[in-house]
Amino acid sequence: SCTKHEVCDEAFTLGKLSCEGKTKLVYDINSTTPGRCLIVSKDTITAGNGAKKNIMEGKAEMSTSTNASAMQILNDVGIKTSFIKFVSVFRTFAWKCHMIPIEWVIRRVATGSFIRRNVGVKEGYRFAPPKLETFFKDDENDDPQWGREVLEEAKLKCGDIEITSHLIDMMEKMSVTIFEVMEKAWQTKDVSLIDMKIEFGIRCDTNEVILADVIDNDSWRIWPSGDKRLMKDKQVYRNLKTITNNDMKNLKENYSWVSEQLGEVAESFRDQTKSTTVAIFMGSPKDMAHCNSIKASCSDLGVNCTLHVSSNGLGPVISGNTVLPVINCPPPSPQWCTADIWSSLRLPSGLGCATLLDPQAAALCSAQILAQRNPAVWARLRVKQMKNFLDLKQSNAELK
Known part of the structure; x- marks a missing residue:
């Protein structure tokens, strides 16, 4: 397979546009391997559910590279994801999924919308274990927060699969594990992962629940040395009242830095298992x-x-x-x-x-x-714990 820095020469033909989001497009493809799609990143940066929007030259390439590095880390330690391989500097192959319209937000440190919604909690409050929140994806209503009870009662259906309490348990466990693995990865660069958001999907050909999201610098808050003033993520863009050419230059430098640093982390994880x-x-x-x-x-x-x-x-x-x-x-x-x-x-x-x-x-x-x-071995052990839990849950569900 192609590494994330190689252009894949696998033969395929582009099919119809399956869906288009604020920062990416998803195409059906025709190739010798069924069940795949092509994800194409855009040079677009947005905030406020698209209310704020700019073009950042090179963002597509940096986002694709960051995502490839994040998925390499997660796949290597045993997390099942939709990511297959890097196709070009702004395109990747992924498994086709029925997307579950829930955003899972995992927090280590209270900041941003959490302290606005929870008056009395000071910024910097540390969650141990990480705090997990769920939001229903609905742009018109600003992605309302859903509690566990609402999520269960909604009885969402993705493809032919109903999102039951059993599947919710699994996604809760997977969300925290994914966060902790990425947190451990960033710690090797003295960078604190403050929070991140992910989405899951039902893989179309296997009906498995897998991580079915792009993880890039729009997906998290990261603070080098744990210092909010040094933030390198999209929050820098959200905070800008007006955007100058110099602001865009600084943003691009941040995104480039994140792409380079996470690429080094992904390779070091592989090297650590050899050492x-x-x-x-x-x-x-x-x-x-x-x-x-x-x-x-x-x-x-x-x-x-x-x-x-x-x-x-x-x-x-x-x-x-x-x-x-x-x-x-x-x-x-x-x-x-x-x-x-x-x-x-x-x-x-x-x-x-x-x-x-x-x-x-x-x-x-x-x-x-x-x-x-050894962070790479730690991550594999953490995923093994998660899999033990998921296997027990699945065995119990099959008895009912």
């Missing part, structure tokens, strides 16, 4: 299948592994000769629950070697240790 390593020591080659199970689980979490054969009594001996964390994961045997396990649990004083019996648990524990310093 983490778990060394797996086995007593003999007979333990290879057990160790390969640990290795496979580590790989799913973006952690590299090396395999080594040494000798018995590995855990305590290695723990006594390193300051690195050591995890015992003894292979199962007939003596597993009697004698063998105690050799790993009864350790001499001065040793801090943990013991886990399940290979997946050992891999997970290793990843959690590495995640303290």
